[in-house]
Amino acid sequence: MNGIAKKIILLACGLVIGFINGFFGGGGGLITVPVLERVAGLKTKSAHATAILIILPITVASAVIYIIAGKFDFGYGLPAGLGVIAGGVLGAAALSKLSNKLIRVAFAAIMLAAGIKLLFF
Amino acid sequence: MEIVRIIVLALAGLLGGVFGGMGMGGGTILIPLLTIFGGVPQHAAQAVNLVSFVPMAAGAIILHIRNKLIRFKGALYIIIPAALSSAGASLLAGLTEADVLKRAFGGFMILLALYSFWSEFFSQKARKAKLPAHDAPTV
Numbered sequence: 273m274n275g276i277a278k279k280i281i282l283l284a285c286g287l288v289i290g291f292i293n294g295f296f297g298g299g300g301g302l303i304t305v306p307v308l309e310r311v312a313g314l315k316t317k318s319a320h321a322t323a324i325l326i327i328l329p330i331t332v333a334s335a336v337i338y339i340i341a342g343k344f345d346f347g348y349g350l351p352a353g354l355g356v357i358a359g360g361v362l363g364a365a366a367l368s369k370l371s372n373k374l375i376r377v378a379f380a381a382i383m384l385a386a387g388i389k390l391l392f393f
Numbered sequence: 394m395e396i397v398r399i400i401v402l403a404l405a406g407l408l409g410g411v412f413g414g415m416g417m418g419g420g421t422i423l424i425p426l427l428t429i430f431g432g433v434p435q436h437a438a439q440a441v442n443l444v445s446f447v448p449m450a451a452g453a454i455i456l457h458i459r460n461k462l463i464r465f466k467g468a469l470y471i472i473i474p475a476a477l478s479s480a481g482a483s484l485l486a487g488l489t490e491a492d493v494l495k496r497a498f499g500g501f502m503i504l505l506a507l508y509s510f511w512s513e514f515f516s517q518k519a520r521k522a523k524l525p526a527h528d529a530p531t532v
Binding site for chain 2: 279282283284285286287288289290291292293294295296297298299300301302304306307308312314317318320321322324325326327328329330331332333334335337338339341343344345348349351352353354355356357358359360361362363364365366373375376377379380381382383384386387388389390391392
């Protein structure tokens, strides 16, 4: 793949990643990681780290629009947000201690169950 | 009752945060946890995820820059179109009925889960057969 083709693919992937992250309020990072690995040729760790750099400005843009539209509620946001921060520290600390494959399969199973519940029930 | 709800919201955040801290897309799990167990409306759950991601991501980026894991080169090729489509999609989400958004989100999660299962169990050989990935991006 030459440089120009790669740039065009990255631009197109950017459009898709942004649309998903904005429309669903998340999930863009999960798609960014394989794009960075397969198109940009990054190693897994770098792809995960760089995906956060990419998703942050996109998320800020979306968050501002959600807030202006009156969709953000502190009553939900404060307790959940504090939980997220505490969980983030725990998750980062646990990463090196648990089997990655086991976590990824557990994560996929939870997503599948939640997806079925949301789509059909 | 109010206290119970606050605890459920905090626990949902905690679990989403654990996955997020492990770099696995915590938001994708946080949103359904908030809607299914916390009774949070779909749009509000999505807004909570977006807002709570910002401080987490800022902290993580500082850490990753120190560890020299971030590759800046080429990132703008994704960021610029993504920021534009993200803004448009956020406006579209605001106009979409909550039930439609919830079901679409469910479909998106099922696709992500199937992709994860596939890449865990069926793509290993294909990955191993590939040439080793190099660290520097080529764009």
